[in-house]
Amino acid sequence: MLAQRLLTLLALSSVVAFAACGGDDGTSDGPESPTPVRTAAQTTVPATSTASPCPVNPAACTLASALQRALASADIQAVLALHEQRSYECPGGRPQGPGGPFPLCDGRPAGERNTGVQMARRYSEGFIVAPPDYIRVVGQFLQAADTAASDAFGPGAFRLYSVSCLDPNAPPATCPRFAVVFSAILRQATIPPLGTGPGREVLAFFAATSSGQTRIESTWTGIIMANEAPVILQQGGTLFDLGRLFPYRLP
Numbered sequence: 693m694l695a696q697r698l699l700t701l702l703a704l705s706s707v708v709a710f711a712a713c714g715g716d717d718g719t720s721d722g723p724e725s726p727t728p729v730r731t732a733a734q735t736t737v738p739a740t741s742t743a744s745p746c747p748v749n750p751a752a753c754t755l756a757s758a759l760q761r762a763l764a765s766a767d768i769q770a771v772l773a774l775h776e777q778r779s780y781e782c783p784g785g786r787p788q789g790p791g792g793p794f795p796l797c798d799g800r801p802a803g804e805r806n807t808g809v810q811m812a813r814r815y816s817e818g819f820i821v822a823p824p825d826y827i828r829v830v831g832q833f834l835q836a837a838d839t840a841a842s843d844a845f846g847p848g849a850f851r852l853y854s855v856s857c858l859d860p861n862a863p864p865a866t867c868p869r870f871a872v873v874f875s876a877i878l879r880q881a882t883i884p885p886l887g888t889g890p891g892r893e894v895l896a897f898f899a900a901t902s903s904g905q906t907r908i909e910s911t912w913t914g915i916i917m918a919n920e921a922p923v924i925l926q927q928g929g930t931l932f933d934l935g936r937l938f939p940y941r942l943p
Contacts (some may be wrong), residue, residue: 698740742822744929750903751800752855752870759872759897760852760942763771766834769828771897772809774780780808782819814894814914814933826911829883833895833913836881836888843892845925848877850895852942853925858898871898871934875916875925892916894924 748837755774762770779794784802795821796808809826812818821829834850841848841915853875857867874895882887896912916924921931928937 704783719835746855747883747940748855748857748864748870749867749901750873751906752867752899753940754898755899755906756855756872759874759938763834763874763895766831768830768834770811771830771908771911772823772826775809775826775911777823778810779805781805790817791822795825796822799836805828810910812910812912812914813863814912816914818910830895830911832881832883833878833888834876836878836883837876838879838890841877845875845892845921850874850876852940854928854935854937855940860930860936864936864938867899868902871886872897872899873924873937888913889915892921892925 702848747828758774759771762768762774768773772880780796782797782800782802782804783792784797784800786798793806793808796806797804801808808820809823809827810820810931811826837850846853851874852872854873856871856873857864858868858869858871862868875892876895877892878888878890880890894914894916895914897908898910899906899908901907906942918929923931923937924934926939930936
């Protein structure tokens with residue numbers, strides 16, 4: 693996973709290659725050596741596709757289908773069940789800058805371990821939240837969608853727009869690391885720690901498949917620059933953080 697400071701710098705300087713495509717998971721790093729944790733609520737997605745044709749690894753399209761069902765019914769618990777959760781050791785004190793398991797460890801003593809979920813904001817930095825906070829943040833993000841609005845790219849409600857391959861050297865059909873990208877038009881909303889403004893944004897899920905199982909590794913929110921909109925929402929192409937994007941729709 694990317695160091696959160698590196699993500700911030702690359703977001704401002706790179707327009708060609710995805711910053712994490714050298715072997716990380718396409719997200720900002722948390723603290724060193726987090727320990728994976730599986731809970732009873734966590735489930736996995738088999739690397740098989742229910743939609744055809746899929747422009748990338750069929751596991752990405754299977755995940756897209758599961759996420760579309762969950763988001764359509766605002767079942768954030770189902771999204772969390774597909775997400776990797778990790779145990780992080782708190783360093784104590786408060787963050788002095790980017791990096792570390794925050795806000796998960798805000799006010800927690802040094803050495804205490806807590807389970808967290810990785811998130812990030814495009815053109816900003818990553819952060820770690822507790823599972824209940826993940827449900828709250830993503831739920832508030834969905835509630836901010838302006839379902840009465842529309843633009844040249846589609847309705848204001850959340851909709852699946854594309855899937856991507858995050859590894860520039862992998863054939864899309866077998867790409868082991870990918871993203872599933874949704875978008876909506878948002879109303880002005882205050883969603884700590886996101887602070888969204890009005891306009892179209894993305895809700896992207898970065899995932900990887902291994903040994904026939906797929907897990908979401910990080911959830912991203914963020915703005916869409918005007919020159920990025922056709923690539924993300926319409927025609928596909930390559931962006932530094934979202935990889936090689938392919939338009940994809942489900943019924």
